Amino acid sequence: MRIDVGALLEQESGIMDFAVDGKLDEFVTKGDSWRLPWSVHVEGTISNSDGILNMKGIITGAILLRCDRCLETFVWPLFIKLEEEFAHTAVSDGDVLNIYEGNYLDIDSIIYNDIVLEIPMKSLCTLECKGLCQKCGVNLNYQRCECERENADIRLAGLSNWFDKNGGER
Numbered sequence: 001m002r003i004d005v006g007a008l009l010e011q012e013s014g015i016m017d018f019a020v021d022g023k024l025d026e027f028v029t030k031g032d033s034w035r036l037p038w039s040v041h042v043e044g045t046i047s048n049s050d051g052i053l054n055m056k057g058i059i060t061g062a063i064l065l066r067c068d069r070c071l072e073t074f075v076w077p078l079f080i081k082l083e084e085e086f087a088h089t090a091v092s093d094g095d096v097l098n099i100y101e102g103n104y105l106d107i108d109s110i111i112y113n114d115i116v117l118e119i120p121m122k123s124l125c126t127l128e129c130k131g132l133c134q135k136c137g138v139n140l141n142y143q144r145c146e147c148e149r150e151n152a153d154i155r156l157a158g159l160s161n162w163f164d165k166n167g168g169e170r
């Protein structure tokens with residue numbers, strides 16, 4: 001996503017609106033537990049103060065997450081406030097400001113980093129997700145399995161051992 005700020009830079013102080021869409025899926029690595037299959041939308045304003053550009057806006061879109069419990073993918077909507085400052089390569093003294101060259105702001109990596117910060121530490125498709133059966137692997141949100149009963153049987157096994165040892169009838 002590139003934003004042409006040429007006209008803005010011609011005014012010593014001024015403000016412009018912007019709106020851009022772009023795909024950032026190339027940033028996502030195979031090892032990541034999430035995907036960015038859709039374009040993200042960024043819009044807001046950029047103000048110029050002697051060549052220092054201040055961008056304020058909103059990032060909207062959605063990412064695809066994988067539930068930690070049931071491993072199903074689900075859509076996580078994004079709505080992120082954005083505020084960044086940019087200095088031209090010619091005036092930057094190497095501090096924390098983002099750098100731009102020529103008349104363009106290249107914001108892909110900034111937007112990507114903001115999205116990464118929004119990714120929840122724990123991804124759950126719903127708070128009530130029942131997850132997978134640890135024994136047979138069925139998704140317990142959709143299906144029931146016999147393992148639950150077997151587990152209960154295992155818990156009773158201690159008791160039945162007692163009956164065995166003591167010659168009791170089951």
Ligand SMILES: [Zn+2]
Pocket residue numbers: 067068069070071072124125126129130131
């Ligand atoms: Zn789940």
Ligand SMILES: [Zn+2]
Pocket residue numbers: 133134135136137138145146147148
């Ligand atoms: Zn099971």
